Amino acid sequence: MDLQDQLKNLFPDHQPSLEDETQKKEKSKFWVQDEPILCKYEKRKGKPITILEGYQGTNADLKKLAKEIKILLGVGGTHKNEQIIIQGDYRDKIMKFLQENGFKTKRVGG
Template sequence: MSRKNNRKDRSGVVFSTNPDFDYEYNSEEEAATLPPGQQQLKVMLDKKKRGGKQVTLVEGFVGSNDDLKALGKVLKSKCGVGGTAKDGEILIQGDFRDKVLEVLQANGYKAKKVGG
């Protein structure tokens, strides 16, 4: 099974007749997390594809998934609601734009409200 899993990491070559050929493996490098003062975060209200429910969306985070999840956990606990953090975005359930903006700026992030 481990041999099968390695095939997905190879980039573009299926088979080679060259005996000296070595596969190039895709290595996903995590981006280094920028310090809070250099982050350009956007806080907005979103309700698309959510069955009419409102969520506060924080976009623009540059860094590792662990740091993103840690920031998401702080925001969720300060707002007292649920949410998720993945793909460079943090979703907070409900309309908490002002509270999220206040918490981000208190932690040293450059954040601004986008949209209505």
């Protein structure tokens, strides 16, 4: 017997509201800002990297966002100086992921 069944036994007349469930689904994992996140491409020591700048959330949120992007792509990267640095040129995939999570993005450079 799980928790839902126990609650139904204790409160048989209670009907759960649908609003609570929809609010939980609509809530984003990250703090979404109004300003776009800049997505740049550079080469450092001959190797391509993707740099994300302009995230205005807390440092913990920046760390969480960087981790999600790294897991999604299966690549290495870091977050420092209010930037997320991803190894490789993944601008299109990163921008698509950010837009799906409610962020505005802007592509900078070629």
